[in-house]
Amino acid sequence: MRHPPRSVLAAVAGAVALVGSVTVPVVTASGAAPACSVEYSVTSQWGSGFQGAVKITNNTAAVSSWSLAFDFAGGQKLTQGWNATWSQSGTTVTAASESYNGSLATGASVSAGFIASWSGSNAVPTSFKLNGTSCNTAVEPSPTPEPTDPAEDGTPVLRASGNKLVDAGGATRRLLGVNRSGGEFMCVQGRGIFDGPVDDASVKAIADWKANTVRIPLNEECWLGLSTIDPAYAGANYINAVKDLVAKVKAHGMTPVVELHWTYGQYTGNSAGCSDVHASCQKPMPDMQYTPSFWASVANTFKNDRTVVFDLFNEPYPDRATSTTTQAWQCWRDGGSCPGIGYEVAGMQDLVDSVRGTGATNLILAGGIAYSNDLSQWLTYRPADPAGNLAAAWHVYNFNTCADESCWNSTLAPVAAQVPLVAGEIGENTCAHGFIDQAMKWFDDRGLSYLGWTWNTWDCSSGPSLISSYDGTPTAFGTGLRDHLRALNG
Template identity: 85%
Template sequence: MRHPPRSGVLVVAGAIALVGTAVVPVVTAQAAAPACTVEYSVVSRWDSGFQGAVKITNNASAVSSWSLAFDFTDGQKVSQGWNAKWSQSGTTVTAANESYNGSLGTGASVSAGFIASWSGGNAVPTTFKLNGTTCNTDVEPSQSPTPTPTEPPSDGKAPSLHVSGNKLVDADGVTRRLLGVNRSGGEFMCVQGYGIWDGPVDDAAIKAIADWKVNTVRIPLNEECWLGLSNIKPEYAGANYINAVKDLVARVEANGMTPIVELHWTYGQYTGNSAGCTDVHATCQKPMPDMQYTPSFWSSVASTFKDDPAVAFDLFNEPYPDRATSTTTQAWQCWRDGGTCSGIGYEVAGVQDLVDSIRNAGAKNLILAGGLAYSNDLSEWLTYKPTDPAGNLAAAYHVYNFNTCANESCWNSTLAPVAAQVPLVAGEIGENTCSHSFVDQVMKWFDDRGLSYLGWTWNTWDCSSGPSLISNYDGTPTSYGIGLRDHLRALNG
């Protein structure tokens, strides 16, 4: 969110959710040069339902559309699905391609998933047909399929993440999604002289977050507090602030969740269009990070966490150089390259400068970079994508019901192309209605494509004046928070 917080059962996508539950066997097709192969897996299950997934590989001639059919013999019923158009007639289930994934070349694969009910039995389908051709997925009934890792072990450890194509994967190559919340406070409490965190961050408070089946916590920070600049009270600055952040990161990881440390408020005086404040200090959202302090901030953060690959770095909360510059091209150039930017009175640190600061410090951690218009515009993100020698860069996106790009048409035209090339993480989703009808739509679109998202925010503010997920730090949800909580619990059991 760009304004100061204080002044004075849908679906999971085809990628596997980042939750700690038992590994479920995956039945893998194996045959001599079959026309097609199918991997079928039960990702998670509960008393009356389960989440399933299929991976289809076409070994024959390329096709421009596909349809997979199989039968459930125990009365299972598909209720929802993603990455395919799912339907069921009697015992026969059909998954037909979506408009964006119909092309399947020789050797190409596509994955899709579904939610289904079951009662009494949940036998694995034995025959799969792709466009009418039987695929080889036979497994001897007397054999137990060899388990293939599809979910993290429930050992309480946060996974090490890295980019593989357009997915995030862990050290074992298992696809992960980041599904969680923001924990605001570290960006504003210290600079306003109140403390470091807004509300408790002890073990009980972090466990309450995990109890929502959250797997990721984004932690907004303030560069002046981290660097210990003279305008910050000493008890909230420098080593005291850094140690508090390290402690919170450790608690998040101890609950098996991914911590994202994110730079929210920065130095530099900006009084132009959409200025949040006139103060030179880091007391509001600026249009871009500053060259004076931000590279030093990220170099220090990178040095602090470079030996912990479970920590992800979000470069800058919500850039908006497009509000200051004359043209969109100038804005994207400013975003990537920094320097002297039209309409911004201080020297800007571009996202390339920040990536370089992190990598030069020896950190190979996952990096997230948001686009223009308060991270709501990714239309030219691929064109201006910074160079990352570690190859561990993802796109960040923010969306609220009052943003410009807040509908499926915009998501299809501007987000889908990005998500096809790099991992896409919606670092903030929310609405100012104290309800969840809009975020329900967002989660559905992101689920259908196996993408990541985090709700704003895990703080006990009045949800009628902003998107606050909880009314108590024990995890009591607001009417808005109920949407995210129930959704994550339905996904992850």
């Protein structure tokens, strides 16, 4: 869903906050500062790969560009990176500055991250050179994953079984609840992490509506801690806030759905939401530069907790950029160079591969084209999932093209007959609930899932807002969803 208009603040300059990075002091034997220092950290690690970070501090004269070189000591192979141009020749890895972060004043720092594969051992590099000069280094220990026992909080582990979602005991389940917007836009606008409170009382208010699911939209630049985001709202700070909200949702027995909403990549074509290259609006498709890294990091964060559901991309609309529907669906699945889109696209298959490459087997949702309102060729182009745990996602509002039972019967019913179908967003812009009442009945009759947009206190005339207060006081629109959930689950 597009949001009510908001002013986007100027980008915040400064060092990058990397995922899970913790500052480690660097001290020389003599006490004198080295010409440069590097902090190397393994921020997450899984069976065949890991995510790493380097923080470079320049202690000599200012430079206008930089290049960091080091050698992998355990046969690791670089696969991708961000905030630098990464390359590998033999064992030597090089990270060269980008145009936006090449200037490094005396005492200034810059960070960059990467993903690499490993086998046997993941030995840390022992020496680093910045522009050819040796640096002192500090190394952070690799993190030890802490498995989560879903039985502790009563939240079910869901999986796709045929065209149903089932729990560990094989009982059929439905995702019925709300979206909690904010995590996609507040951080990139420099205003915080979430829009409104996310304390236990505000989450309990959702549960009091008898919701069993909360969908949490995210921003990839904030999660990855890119340099355009205020460090207070980026990297580890952002990730920890998301993890905390997920924990609160689970504490009330509800299923958390983490979803990628806003992404990088400049698009100024038909139906562009913004001209900004940064993740400040909905783009037609995810980008190859950062989105696979985002999902690898998210999957590593939650792969030991299979109660968490992954929704790959909010509302794809490659159909607005391409000239044919076939091109749109090919772009949706395969990515690459898509007609009408100026950046390299990450297709749904790329994102499934990123998640499964971490060993995560969590349930994945994949929305179709036309802002997730068109599933007409979803079955034809569905990405391959080695875990067999994939469901279709769909969005509907009263103003969408596919917004009547005739369309639902012809395009949704065939999908729902083969795979689980989740309406990740339902809503209307009338401040009433006549339309969603019809949609919910159609989904109820078929045992399908749906989530209302959105649990935020916006004026419902500027966007579908379910509440007027975070204590759960509903708008006229929200009253329809609340009363229906209570009737179903009360």
